[in-house]
Amino acid sequence: HRYIQPGSFAVDIRNKPHNDISRLIHIPFQDPWVTVEKAQWEDLSVNPSATYRSSHDGHVYYHSSGLSSSGYALCLECGRMEPMPDNKDISPYKVLENHTRLRGGKGDIERESEKFCGGNERDFSIKGPIKLGHSTRTDIFELVLFNHDGTVLNNRTIARTLSVLLRNELSEKLGINNSEIGCTIKPIRFKGSEAQAIVLYDSAAGGAGFSIKASEYIVELLQLAKKKATSCHCDKACHRCSVDYSTQHALELLDRHVIGSFLDGNFFQRLSLPDEYKYFDKDNRLELLPISLAVDHHCSHDKHSDLNFYLYKEDLDDLSQWPLINTLYDRVKDQSITIVLPYDISDLSIEHRITLSWFAHHPSITIKKIDSSKQPNGKKIAEVIDGDSVRGWCFSDSDPQYLITGINHSTEPFTLFELEMLDSNEKIGVISVSTELNGTVKEFGALFWTKMFKESSVLLNKMQTNKVKSIEYCDRYLAAPLPVSICLNVIIALLTYYPNSTAKIRTGSLKYSSDLPQSIMDNWNCDAARKEDIEECIQLSRTKIEFLTESKYHLPHARSLNLTFDDDSIVKIWLDQGFCY
Template sequence: MKLLQPSGFAVDIFSKPHNDFSRQRFIPVQEPWISAGRASWQPLAHPEAGRIRYDPEGLILHWSAGLSGKGYAICLECGRAESEIVEEREGPPPTQLAGHTRLRGGRGHQECEGNSDSKLAIQRNICLGGALHTDVVELQLQEPTTSVPITSEVACSSIAVALRQALAAKLGVRPEEIGWGTVPARSEQDAARRSILLFDMADGGAGYVSSVPGSLPELLRRAREILECSKHCDQACHACLLAFDTQHMLDKLSWREGREVLTDALLQALALPAELAVFGPETQLEAVPLSTALISEMRHSEAQECRIHLGGAVADWEIGDWRLWPHLARWAAEGIRVSLLIPEDCAAQLTWDEGRALVSRAEGARISLLITPPGGASIAGTRLIAEVGGAQYARRWAVTSEQSLLPGPDWGALGATGRCVTAKNPLALTPPAARPPRPEELAKARPGEFRELSIQAQLNGPIETLGERFWRLLIGIVPELGERLQAGQPLAEVSYTDRYVRSPITARLLFEVLRGLQRYTGGLRPNSQVKVQVAEPEPSRNPRSFLNQDWDNRQAQQDVLRKLLGPLGATSVEVRDRRNVAHMRELRLSWPNDEYLVIRLDHGLGFFRMDRQLRHEFRNDAERQARAIQQATFRIENHALGVVPLYTTGVLQGRVPISV
C-alpha cells in the first residue's frame, strides 16, 4: 500500500453532529514505524551482550490503515475518504464513494467530478500518515553467555516500558514525554533480532533519550528494580508497567518475562572490561558514534585544540569522502588549533599525488599536519584516535580497531566487536609526541611530466555543457592537447578508473566529460573503445530516492552505466570490489599512433553538487534510468573546501604505462 500525508482533515460540510454511540466507528490504532537507521551500531562494553545506536534525526511515522487494515479509498478531486474493505484487484471501491458529492465547496449537494472513471481520481488502498524527526535510541540485547539475541516481544516490550520509566525518573520528566516501541529486526547475517526503541515525543527532539547510551548500565539496573513489581501482580499493574498509554497493551507486558532477561550476567556485561580502562578509573565506554561524540564535545565545551590521529592501510584512505573534514575545517576557521597526526610509516606510503592533495587540503583549511613515530600513538593495547582540550580540561578517545583510524566515510566505525573508550580529566592536553613534516615528506616531488591545475569555480554551470568547459580548461594548460584533438585520427581508447562512480549524479558527470570529446576531430567516435572501471556500491538498507544517492546493487549500477555510456563508443563497464579498484581517479586518452595523455583527478568527479535535489526512480529498468539520468537538467558547482587539484601530462609518445 502507498502512504499519503494529508495537509489537514475536514468533514462533509452538510454532516450534522449527533450523540448516537451506535453509529460511532473507531479506527484501529497502528503502532508507529520507528527508525534509527541512519546511525551506526556501537557494541556494548562486552559485544556478546548486544549493541546500541542513537540517531538524533530518527524517523517516527504514525499511520492509519482504516477500519479493515486495507487502507482508504481517497478522491483526489475533493478529498473524501472511506475505509477500504477489499484490495483494489479484488473489488470496487467503498459504496459510499459511488456517485459521492463534493466534501467541501460547491452549491448544494453537487456531485464530485472525481466520479468520472476517466479521471482516475479515486485512489485505492492508501494509508494516511505523518512523519516527525526526533531523537531515537535503538537497543538490541543478547544473552551474554551464548550471544543468542533476545527476540521475545513481551520481554522486550516490558524492558522498553521499564527503561522509559527509569529514564524519566532520572531526568525528572513525565514518562509520557518519551515514546517506546519494539520491532522485529535482522542482523547483517540475517539472524532474527528484536529492537527496543525509545524516542522523544517532541518533533525535533528534546534531548531526553540522547542520555541513554552513556547511562545504559545505570538505567537497566533501575529498570530491573521496576520489573520486580512491588505488588507481585500476575502480569502488569500500575505499580510496575501499566500507565495511561500502556493500559491497552496488557498482552505484550509481563514484569516476570522482562526480569528474566535482565539477569546478573547481562548487567555485569554492561561494565567496562578492566583491560579497556586505558585512561584510568574515569574511563568510560563511548556508546555513540565517535564523530557524533566529537562534534558534540566541540559544540558544548570550551575547546581550544582538536587532534585527530590517522592510521590503518594507506591504500584505504579516502580523505575526499571523510565526513568529518568539513567540521575540522570549520573549527579551524573559528580559531581552534586542529591537527592531523600521521604515523611516519603511513606518510612514507602516500603517493606523490595523495600527499600533495592532503597538504593542499590542509593548507586551504588551516589544519596542521604532524608526523608521529611509526605505528602511531598506542595506549595499553588500544590506539589513540582523537583528543580535545581546553585551558583546564582534556578529553581523549581510544579504539581497539586499527580500521577505525582510516580517514574516510567509515572513520571511527568499530565493526561488530571493536570498542571505543573515552575519558575527561581536569588537566590540559600535553604536547604530542610529533614533529612537523620534513621537506617533501608529504608534499612529495611530482614527476616532471605532470602539470597541476587548480579547480575552483571554472567548471560551475549547466550540466549539459560540463564537457565543453572541462576540455576547454584542460587545453588552456596543455595546448598540444588542443592541437591533437582538433586534427588527426580520433581516439582509439578512453579509460576511466574511479571507485566512486556509484550514483546517478556521478554517472551523469562522467557521461558529460566523455561526451565533450565528441566535439573534436581527434576525439571520440563510435568505434573508439570506452573502458570504465568502478567499485560496487556500499550495502545499505536506507531507501534510495534521489539522483545523488548510490545504487543499492552492483548489477543495477553496471547495467545503467552500460546503457548511459554505450552511445559514446564501444563501451565496457567493469564493477569490482572496492579493494580491487585503484585508489587514484584516472582518465587516459590513447590515439592509434601511440600518443597518450593521463589525467589524475584528486577528487574524481565527486566535488560537484547540484543546485537542487532531483528525484530518481531506482526501481526502473536500466534503459529508463539511463534516459532519466541523461535528460535531468540542473546546474553544478564545486562544493569542496578550497581548491581541487587536477594533474595532467602533456601528450606523450609511446605505449601507455600501467601507472604513471
C-alpha cells in the same frame, strides 16, 4: 493493504447529540507500523548484549481497521464508511446496502430520490475492505536485546515494558514531555531468528531529533529503566512506572517484575568491554557515534579544550578518506589543533612531506611526533584534553571495526616535529595563496602562472632558459565541470606560449549515478558524459590535450602538475586541496 487517508471526518447530519455513554462505540487501538530503511545494526558491546539502528528517515504508518480489524466499506459517492464484520462472506456492498446520503441537508427529506445515495446503484462506487491510514517520515530508534545464552529477546512483555520505561527515561533526560516520543515493539527477523525490537520514534512529522538520542545514553537509560521498575511497589504496572495515556491500550503487556530479572548483573556485565579492549585508564566503552561526531560532541561542551589528532602514514596516502579531515577543517577555524605522528618518520616520501607541509604552514596547527613504542595496543586516533581529563578514541587491533573510547589521566609525551622537505641535491619552494587568484574562471590560468613566476625565481629562470615539452596533471577527483574548467584554464594558459607542446590529464573513473547534475559544482553522473564535455572543450581550445581516466586507486593521492622541459628535466608542482576543489 489498501488504505485511504481521510481529509476530515463527518457524521450523518441527522444524528441527534446525546449523553448516553452506553451507546458509545470504541474502535480498538492499533500500534503504528514503524520501519527503518537502509540502516545498519550497531553493537553496543563486543559481547552479545544489545544492538541498535537509527535513522532520520524512518517510516511510521498509523492505521485503523475498524471494530473487527477487517477494515471498512466506503462509498465514494457520499463518503459514508462503515466497519466490515468479521465475516469474509459479507461484501462491502452488503454492508452499505440501501444506505442514505451522509450529508443531505438539514431539513426533512421529502422525496424518495433524496433519501438513498446514488452509490447504491453503481457498483464501482462501493469499495472495501479498506483501512484508514496516514504515513509520515520521522526519526526512529530500534533496539534488539539478547538473553544470557546469546539468543535474541523474543518476549513481548519484556520488550513492551522496556519500550515504555526507556521512552520515559529518555524524555526526562532530554527535558521534554514523553508524548513527544512514541514507543512500541515489532516482530523482526534478526540474523535468521525471530526477535522483538524495541522502537522509539518522534511524534513530530519530519522528526525532532529526540528518539535517535537514545543511542548516546542507551546504557544509562537501561540502568535507569531497571531502577524505575524495581523501585515501584505496584502489582504489575501503574502511573508511577509505566502507565499513561499512550500506553493504556497495552496494559496486558506491561509487567515491571520481568525487567529486574532480565536486566540483571549478567546483562550489564555483557555490556562492558573485556579486559583486552580496555586501552584507557577508565570509562572504557564502545563509541556508538562516528569518530567525527563524537569529537564534535565533546568539543561542543568546552570550546577551549585542546585537540590531538593522530595521523598515520596510510592516511597520508589519501587524506580524503581520513575520518577526521572534515572535523580538522571545521575545528581549526576556532581552536588550535595538534597533529601527532605516531610512527617512524625517517622514511617519509616527498609526497607525504608535501602533504604534511600544508598542515605545518597553518597558524593553528602544530605537528608533533611520538615514540610508536609508547602507543597503547589500540590504534589511537584522537584526544580531547579538558584540564586533567583526556578523553581518547582508538580502534581495536584485533577488531578494527570497534571504536573504543575512554579517559586517561594524561597524554603521552610529544616532541615537536621539524619538517625537512628534501635532500640537499633537490630544490623546493612553498607558495602560499590567499586572495591573489580571485576572479573569473577565464582569468584563473593567467593569474595562477603570474603568481607562480612572481613567487618562484627557480621556476621563472627555468622557464626562461628552456621550453616546456609536455605537461601532465594528475588528480583523482576531477568530477565536476567547475574544477575541470579551472584545470583546463591553467594548462591552456601555458600551452598558449608553447603551441608545439602536449598535455595529459589523468583522473579517476566515476561511479554511475542516476542523479543528473543541476549545477556546475555537481558531479557528472557517468564517465561518458564527462569525457564528451571535456573533449568538446579541448577541441574548442585547439590545443593538444589528452584526457585519460583510470581507477583512482592506481593514481597517486597528491594533486601534481609535472612540467617536462626540452632538456628532459622535470619540474614537479604539488597542489593542495584548494586547487580544483
